[in-house]
Each structure stands twice: as C-alpha cells, then as structure tokens.
Amino acid sequence: MTTRYVGLVVLLLSLMCPRHVAGGAETGGALVFRNARVFDGARVLPRATVLVRDGRIAAVGPEVQAPEGARVIDARGKTLLPGLIDSHTHVFGPEVLRAALVFGVTTELDMFMSDAVLDSIRKDLAGEKGADIADLRSAGTLVTAPGGHGTEYGLPIPTLSSPEQAQAFVDARIAEGSDYIKIVYDDGKALGLSFPTLSRETLKAVIAAAHARKKLAVVHIGSLQGAREAVEAGADGLAHAFIDRIPEADFGRLVASHHAFVVPTLTVLESVSGRGGGAALAADPAIAPFLSPGGQADLNRAFPKLAGAAANYAAAEEAVRQLRAAGVPMLAGTDAPNPGTTHGASLHRELELLVKAGLTPAEALAAATSVPAQQFGLEDRGMIAPGKRADLLLVNGDPTADITATRKIAGVWKLGVTVDRDSYRAEMEKQRAEASRSAGVPPGAKPGLVSDFEDGKPSARFGAGWQVSTDSLQGGQSKASFKVVENGAQKSKGALLIEGEVDGGLPYAWAGAIFFPGEVPMAPADLSSKKQVSFWAKADGRSYNVMLFAPSQNFAPLAQTFVPGTEWKQFTFKLSQFNGYDGHDLAGLFIGAGLPAGKFALQIDDVSFQ
Numbered sequence: 001m002t003t004r005y006v007g008l009v010v011l012l013l014s015l016m017c018p019r020h021v022a023g024g025a026e027t028g029g030a031l032v033f034r035n036a037r038v039f040d041g042a043r044v045l046p047r048a049t050v051l052v053r054d055g056r057i058a059a060v061g062p063e064v065q066a067p068e069g070a071r072v073i074d075a076r077g078k079t080l081l082p083g084l085i086d087s088h089t090h091v092f093g094p095e096v097l098r099a100a101l102v103f104g105v106t107t108e109l110d111m112f113m114s115d116a117v118l119d120s121i122r123k124d125l126a127g128e129k130g131a132d133i134a135d136l137r138s139a140g141t142l143v144t145a146p147g148g149h150g151t152e153y154g155l156p157i158p159t160l161s162s163p164e165q166a167q168a169f170v171d172a173r174i175a176e177g178s179d180y181i182k183i184v185y186d187d188g189k190a191l192g193l194s195f196p197t198l199s200r201e202t203l204k205a206v207i208a209a210a211h212a213r214k215k216l217a218v219v220h221i222g223s224l225q226g227a228r229e230a231v232e233a234g235a236d237g238l239a240h241a242f243i244d245r246i247p248e249a250d251f252g253r254l255v256a257s258h259h260a261f262v263v264p265t266l267t268v269l270e271s272v273s274g275r276g277g278g279a280a281l282a283a284d285p286a287i288a289p290f291l292s293p294g295g296q297a298d299l300n301r302a303f304p305k306l307a308g309a310a311a312n313y314a315a316a317e318e319a320v321r322q323l324r325a326a327g328v329p330m331l332a333g334t335d336a337p338n339p340g341t342t343h344g345a346s347l348h349r350e351l352e353l354l355v356k357a358g359l360t361p362a363e364a365l366a367a368a369t370s371v372p373a374q375q376f377g378l379e380d381r382g383m384i385a386p387g388k389r390a391d392l393l394l395v396n397g398d399p400t401a402d403i404t405a406t407r408k409i410a411g412v413w414k415l416g417v418t419v420d421r422d423s424y425r426a427e428m429e430k431q432r433a434e435a436s437r438s439a440g441v442p443p444g445a446k447p448g449l450v451s452d453f454e455d456g457k458p459s460a461r462f463g464a465g466w467q468v469s470t471d472s473l474q475g476g477q478s479k480a481s482f483k484v485v486e487n488g489a490q491k492s493k494g495a496l497l498i499e500g501e502v503d504g505g506l507p508y509a510w511a512g513a514i515f516f517p518g519e520v521p522m523a524p525a526d527l528s529s530k531k532q533v534s535f536w537a538k539a540d541g542r543s544y545n546v547m548l549f550a551p552s553q554n555f556a557p558l559a560q561t562f563v564p565g566t567e568w569k570q571f572t573f574k575l576s577q578f579n580g581y582d583g584h585d586l587a588g589l590f591i592g593a594g595l596p597a598g599k600f601a602l603q604i605d606d607v608s609f610q
C-alpha cells in the first residue's frame with residue numbers, strides 16, 4: 001500500500017518554509033549516559049552507564065567511568081533504547097525521514113519508492129543533511145504483475161509477467177540500488193479491489209532470483225491464503241499480516257517451519273479496518289506538537305470504505321498471537337504514509353498494538369530494534385553494545401513496563417549527534433499555524449480575472465504571480481519554461497506558452513506553471529466567493545492537468561485533466577469538482593503536464609475565477 005503525490009506535498013511545504021539547518025552537532029567528544037535503565041535491544045539492564053565515542057557505543061555497564069571532558073547526561077528515571085527501526089514505510093522525499101528521526105526512528109526500511117528519489121536521498125545521507133534524517137534501506141521499485149498492486153500510483157514501473165524474466169528483473173532492481181526485493185502477491189480481493197497478480201510460479205521464481213543474489217525476498221500479501229502461499233514459496237518475510245480471515249490453528253507453525261519473519265503492520269491494518277488509531281495518535285499530547293501539518297492530516301485520514309472489503313482486525317491479532325507462540329521473528333512496521341499513518345509517530349502506535357496483540361513490551365521493543373537489524377543484516381545497529389552505531393532514543397519512564405512510554409521522548413541521537421527536537425517542534429508549530437490561518441480575500445481578486453497576457457508579460461491581476469513548477473527539487477528531471485507569445489484566444493494579442501519535457505523518473509512527475517493567488521507564494525487566499533475556474537487552451541492533443549493546492553487539503557493536489565486540441569478552446573471546472581473543494585484557502589493553481597513522460601507545449605489564455 002502506498003500513497004501518491006506525497007513528494008509533491010513535501011515539495012510544496014518546503015517552498016513555504018525554508019529548511020531548518022541542524023544545530024547542536026557535537027564533534028568527536030565523548031558522550032555519557034549515567035544511571036540509565038538500558039534496554040539493549042534484547043534485555044534490560046536496570047542501571048548502567050553508556051559511553052559513546054565517535055558516533056559509536058564504546059562501553060556499556062554498571063562500572064563504566066565517564067572520561068575527562070565528556071558530556072554527561074544523567075538518565076535517572078529514564079530508559080535508553082537503541083534507535084527504532086520502522087520495517088515498512090514508503091519514502092517519497094527526505095522530509096519524512098526528518099520527521100521519523102525526531103520521533104526516535106533512526107532507520108527506515110522502505111518497501112517501495114522511486115529509485116530516482118532513493119538516489120537523491122542517498123546523497124543527502126552521505127552529506128551534511130545526513131545528521132538530520134533517519135537512515136534508509138530500500139526495496140526501490142517493487143515487483144508486481146502488469147496492472148498489479150503498485151502500478152496504480154502513476155509511477156511508471158516495469159512489471160513482471162513470467163518466471164523466465166525473474167532473474168533479469170531482479171538483477172535490474174539490484175543495479176538500481178534495491179537493498180532487498182519487495183514482491184506483491186495480492187489480488188486485492190480482501191480489500192474489495194481486483195488486481196492482476198503474479199502467478200505462484202512467477203512468485204517462486206522471483207524469490208529464487210533474489211536468493212541467487214543473496215537478497216531478501218519480502219512479500220506483500222493481502223489475505224491469509226496469500227500469506228500461506230508466500231511462505232510456502234520461500235518468502236524470507238511477509239510485509240503484512242491480514243484481516244480477511246481468522247487463521248487456522250497451524251498458521252504460526254507453518255510460518256515458523258519455513259523460517260520466515262513477519263512485519264504485521266498492525267497500524268495500517270487497524271486503519272484499513274476503520275478503527276481510528278491514527279486520529280488517537282494525532283491527539284496524543286506527547287505526539288501532537290511534533291507533527292507537521294501533513295503528518296497530522298495523514299493520521300486523520302481514513303481509507304475509503306469499499307464494498308466487500310474485509311475488516312476483521314481480530315484476524316491480524318490472532319495471527320500475531322500464533323506467530324509469537326511459534327517463535328516467528330516479528331518486526332515493527334507501519335506502512336506510513338498510508339491513510340491513518342505517518343512517518344515516525346506511527347511506529348509508537350505499532351509498538352502499542354503489538355503489545356495489545358500479546359507481545360510483552362520488551363518483545364515489542366525488540367521488534368523495532370534488534371530483530372529487524374538481525375533479519376535485514378544491519379549488523380551495526382539495533383543493539384546498545386560496544387561497536388554499534390550510537391543511534392539512541394532516551395525516554396522518560398520505563399517502556400519495558402508501559403510501552404506508551406516510548407512517546408515520552410527525552411532525546412534522540414543519530415551516530416552520537418543530538419537531534420534538535422526543540423527547533424523542529426517550533427518549526428512544525430509555525431507550519432501548523434500557517435496552514436490553519438484563515439485566508440483573506442486578496443486585493444484585486446474580486447473581478448476574478450487572473451491573467452489575459454495582453455500586456456506581453458506573464459503578470460497577474462492579483463496574488464504573487466506565475467512561477468515555473470517542476471519536480472526537479474524532488475530529484476526529478478522534468479523541465480518547463482513559459483513566455484508570453486502572440487495570437488491569444490478569441491483573437492486577443494497575447495497568450496502564455498508553457499513548454500518543456502516531463503521526465504518519467506518520479507511517481508509524481510510534473511512540469512508547468514503555477515499561479516499563487518495569495519500575497520506570497522503558497523500563502524492561502526480566500527476565493528470562496530468563486531465557484532469555478534476557467535481558461536482557454538490549445539496544444540498538441542496530449543492530456544494536461546489542472547491542480548489546486550490548499551492547506552486545508554494538506555496540500556494534496558486536487559487534480560482534473562483536460563485535453564486541448566490545436567484550436568483555442570475554453571475549459572471550465574467547478575471548484576467543487578476538485579474533491580468538493582470550496583476555495584476558502586487556495587494556495588496554488590497549477591496548469592501543465594504530468595505523466596506520461598515526453599515533450600509538451602501548451603498555450604493558455606484568459607485564466608479567471610468566476
């Protein structure tokens with residue numbers, strides 16, 4: 001499960017608020033946690049000292065002495081844990097890894113993202129930004145059948161249709177940088193959908209192809225039957241539990257006998273089941289101050305209710321109970337940012353749900369630390385032990401007794417460097433205030449005309465004008481430019497020519513022009529007196545997008561498509577066509593091209609709100 005357009009949202013938010021640069025980087029000096037209760041990834045040391053040097057754990061024990069000049073943190077009443085690992089996320093840009101880190105999630109295991117974005121994040125991780133964002137391992141592009149789950153998000157991905165292609169397919173993913181292979185084996189029926197999926201033979205062949213290259217094969221399933229077949233086909237791990245049917249009593253033993261691990265992702269399953277756990281998390285006073293407007297909206301969002309969809313959350317809990325009894329390694333994963341989940345915060349919910357499903361708090365903590373480190377071969381982390389990375393989470397209280405104590409964060413360190421949570425919190429507070437501020441009617445907006453391009457300039461009658469907007473800031477290669485040209489619509493003088501090339505490398509590729517109705521780019525403007533937006537257009541017969549952005553919509557693009565021909569034609573869209581939007585806080589109007597990739601040239605004229 002993935003959500004589309006998140007990268008664009010992140011981009012737009014980062015336009016609004018310039019990025020904060022990390023503060024508080026300690027250099028080289030030793031760091032000591034004294035009098036801490038330590039959960040080392042497996043067991044509890046009731047009172048210990050932990051010495052960190054050069055980003056690594058140097059010593060752990062009751063007798064460890066603080067060296068001269070060390071920074072000493074008195075951790076009395078607190079618990080020190082290895083940085084948490086979320087074993088199922090989707091990463092559409094670096095910003096979500098910043099959110100993860102602030103919540104103590106120092107490593108994310110992505111289960112499907114664009115390999116172009118992965119490339120650019122790897123560069124961030126290697127550079128200055130690295131201290132500010134969670135570390136990442138990724139499946140890159142997933143393996144699915146033509147038209148299968150994973151193809152519905154607009155990212156043009158290669159697909160697999162026969163066992164014979166499996167090795168070449170897997171090798172291509174490895175060449176792109178996939179750390180492990182994520183495979184979709186799900187026909188969607190349990191969710192009331194219908195997708196083609198890989199045959200059992202092809203599934204077996206992909207798993208074998210991954211193993212031939214010493215890569216883990218992690219299989220997304222959507223049903224009990226799918227889970228059984230995936231482990232029988234040799235899956236190393238299952239990317240979800242299921243909510244379609246209570247498993248027969250032998251399910252846990254079956255998984256155990258095949259030595260597979262399971263990432264139950266109870267967080268997303270409770271969301272699919274309509275249990276509202278995300279909203280509860282968003283309201284938690286330990287969580288709320290650190291949520292971005294986007295994260296807040298993600299948590300409050302619900303999956304659409306589909307006829308015929310299974311929603312038997314008890315099935316997932318029973319699966320977890322059986323898996324635990326059978327000794328199957330379980331890994332904590334959220335599937336963020338699906339509706340009802342968000343990066344970082346949701347892992348704390350997952351820990352709580354794992355405990356409710358029968359794990360002890362210490363087992364749940366191991367599921368987010370040492371167990372994923374073991375299963376994914378991340379030998380340098382997941383434990384507080386000499387030589388391991390000093391990715392650390394310090395919390396108030398004792399999460400080995402009350403799992404919700406993981407939310408009472410006293411500090412987060414990545415490679416021994418303090419994460420500046422206070423600045424992040426202040427920044428998010430500002431962003432949330434900005435997003436909820438009631439927008440004013442911009443001066444000059446009353447007649448509704450935006451631009452007729454008659455003065456030969458790309459100017460606008462109100463707002464902050466037009467700008468080029470492309471996916472380039474998200475690592476995309478799409479290009480656009482615009483200029484005023486002669487021979488506008490209805491025999492007028494000027495029109496705006498927007499031209500460029502859409503690159504297919506991103507799931508949310510876009511290139512075009514964006515009009516900002518507010519006084520500064522992305523400031524919301526109250527256009528609720530207007531009922532529709534219209535413009536004239538002519539082009540080349542390919543399809544184009546018109547998209548609206550608003551803070552009340554979490555900046556998720558509200559999109560409509562149109563297909564202009566070679567003659568000028570007027571296009572009119574009711575605002576309500578955009579997901580029922582009412583125009584009260586419009587921050588941007590985009591007109592331009594999306595996928596498919598390729599060159600485009602679009603002329604627009606007489607843009608107005610009526």
Ligand SMILES: [Zn+2]
Pocket residue numbers: 001002088089090111335
């Ligand atoms: Zn997923």
